[in-house]
Amino acid sequence: MSTATQFAELQSGSERYAARVNPQWVRLLELLEMNVRYERCTGAELLTSEGKRVVDFLSGYCVHNVGHNHPSVIAALKEELDRSGPAMLQSHVPEAAGELGARLCKLAGGKLSKVFFASSGSEGVETAIKFARAHTGRTGLLYTDGAFHGLTCGALSLMGNPFWREGFGPMLPGADQIPFEDARSLEVKLSTRQFAAFIVEPVQAEGGIRIPQAEYLQTAEQLCRKYGTLFVLDEVQTGMFRTGAFLAAHHYDLEPDIVVLAKALSGGLIPVSAVLMSDEVYKSVYNSLKRAIVHTSTYSENALAMRAGLATLEVLRRESLGRRAILMGNELRRRLRETLSGYEMVKDIRGIGLLSGIEFQAPSKISLRVAFEAFQRIHPGLFGQMVVMRMFRDEKMLTQICGNNFMVLKAAPPLIVEESQIDQFVGAMGRVVELIHSSSTFWADALDLARRALNI
Numbered sequence: 001m002s003t004a005t006q007f008a009e010l011q012s013g014s015e016r017y018a019a020r021v022n023p024q025w026v027r028l029l030e031l032l033e034m035n036v037r038y039e040r041c042t043g044a045e046l047l048t049s050e051g052k053r054v055v056d057f058l059s060g061y062c063v064h065n066v067g068h069n070h071p072s073v074i075a076a077l078k079e080e081l082d083r084s085g086p087a088m089l090q091s092h093v094p095e096a097a098g099e100l101g102a103r104l105c106k107l108a109g110g111k112l113s114k115v116f117f118a119s120s121g122s123e124g125v126e127t128a129i130k131f132a133r134a135h136t137g138r139t140g141l142l143y144t145d146g147a148f149h150g151l152t153c154g155a156l157s158l159m160g161n162p163f164w165r166e167g168f169g170p171m172l173p174g175a176d177q178i179p180f181e182d183a184r185s186l187e188v189k190l191s192t193r194q195f196a197a198f199i200v201e202p203v204q205a206e207g208g209i210r211i212p213q214a215e216y217l218q219t220a221e222q223l224c225r226k227y228g229t230l231f232v233l234d235e236v237q238t239g240m241f242r243t244g245a246f247l248a249a250h251h252y253d254l255e256p257d258i259v260v261l262a263k264a265l266s267g268g269l270i271p272v273s274a275v276l277m278s279d280e281v282y283k284s285v286y287n288s289l290k291r292a293i294v295h296t297s298t299y300s301e302n303a304l305a306m307r308a309g310l311a312t313l314e315v316l317r318r319e320s321l322g323r324r325a326i327l328m329g330n331e332l333r334r335r336l337r338e339t340l341s342g343y344e345m346v347k348d349i350r351g352i353g354l355l356s357g358i359e360f361q362a363p364s365k366i367s368l369r370v371a372f373e374a375f376q377r378i379h380p381g382l383f384g385q386m387v388v389m390r391m392f393r394d395e396k397m398l399t400q401i402c403g404n405n406f407m408v409l410k411a412a413p414p415l416i417v418e419e420s421q422i423d424q425f426v427g428a429m430g431r432v433v434e435l436i437h438s439s440s441t442f443w444a445d446a447l448d449l450a451r452r453a454l455n456i
């Protein structure tokens with residue numbers, strides 16, 4: 001055995017990952033004391049190699065709607081593997097894709113009658129961009145501040161936070177940002193008739209669980225019609241019953257031209273995304289034999305992803321997870337409000353279905369304010385990450401702050417979350433928020449974290 005091989009064998013899994021994949025990610029997890037090994041993940045519970053039980057209130061950013069490793073999705077995958085069928089020949093008709101497409105269109109309703117399958121949310125957004133351009137013959141793309149649409153170059157051009165773009169430019173020409181929930185700015189831009197699509201999340205997840213007035217989205221749809229722009233909803237996080245309805249669009253009676261789904265579509269086990277669209281939009285791309293595969297992707301309709309999608313839809317239906325998301329979400333927020341009201345740093349608790357956010361604000365009490373402002377100067381995400389770290393380390397609760405709004409802690413458990421786990425979360429939040437307001441330990445720990453972050 002060579003020295004290099006021997007060395008590789010001595011390394012832990014984490015070290016090997018750091019050496020070959022992403023050392024900064026390992027550093028970050030270690031800094032936050034979140035680098036633990038998970039042995040077994042079921043439902044909303046994650047069992048660590050040390051035998052600790054962590055409750056998942058993040059769901060891999062809304063991936064695990066049916067819970068981790070749902071037995072029905074696993075059974076469907078095993079069955080597909082065992083039959084040794086055509087996983088992806090690229091030379092046949094993948095029938096399962098037709099079946100999944102039909103079910104998705106039926107659930108989505110409106111004029112969404114065709115589907116393009118891909119493997120990630122970003123790839124879905126890229127598809128929406130291409131199809132919108134092909135359909136309208138225009139190049140412009142409108143998006144909103146705070147938006148999160150993905151990190152491939154097209155999707156990156158639509159991100160409502162410049163942080164993600166730094167060093168990766170130039171972006172797509174014609175991409176233009178307007179304020180979220182501002183119909184006036186939207187109309188000013190649309191009236192130039194240069195925009196192929198207005199791409200918006202019906203509820204901004206990474207933007208801080210921003211839930212717009214129904215009127216805004218309905219007006220946006222009408223304005224898009226008026227000026228010949230496609231109304232595109234990014235439901236990568238909000239779709240698949242996360243907000244209680246199959247699409248968040250259903251809460252608002254919207255009729256989008258294109259909807260992008262991903263994340264929870266395959267039960268969190270196989271990468272997949274689906275772009276639902278109207279017949280007219282679809283035909284603008286696949287309009288002749290010559291263009292039969294003008295937009296495609298190698299793994300796009302692979303049998304495992306399609307089977308996982310079908311099994312996931314069946315679980316969502318059979319277990320009435322949309323209804324459950326509404327009931328449990330309302331209960332979660334009611335209990336959070338009851339427990340956290342009266343703490344000056346808790347600004348708002350909001351959400352829809354099982355997509356909730358706890359928004360923090362700067363304290364006015366001078367003793368807290370000095371510490372808070374010091375952290376803001378070090379890094380605007382430091383305070384939120386301390387809350388995440390405390391929730392994880394002390395309370396065994398996995399959460400995260402929103403990617404484009406660091407003052408909002410996201411609570412998005414699997415839709416199968418149990419009442420006892422909601423109790424645990426609320427109790428944990430109560431203790432952590434009490435600690436923030438009453439003890440110098442929280443702030444001393446945060447300072448220590450900042451020091452370590454700067455030193456390593």
Ligand SMILES: Cc1ncc(COP(=O)(O)O)c(C=O)c1O
Nearest residue numbers: 120121122148149150234236237
């Ligand atoms: C709303 C939204 N759109 C698109 C994406 C990109 O999806 P993916 O990471 O699968 O490319 C994300 C990812 O978090 C998202 O939240």
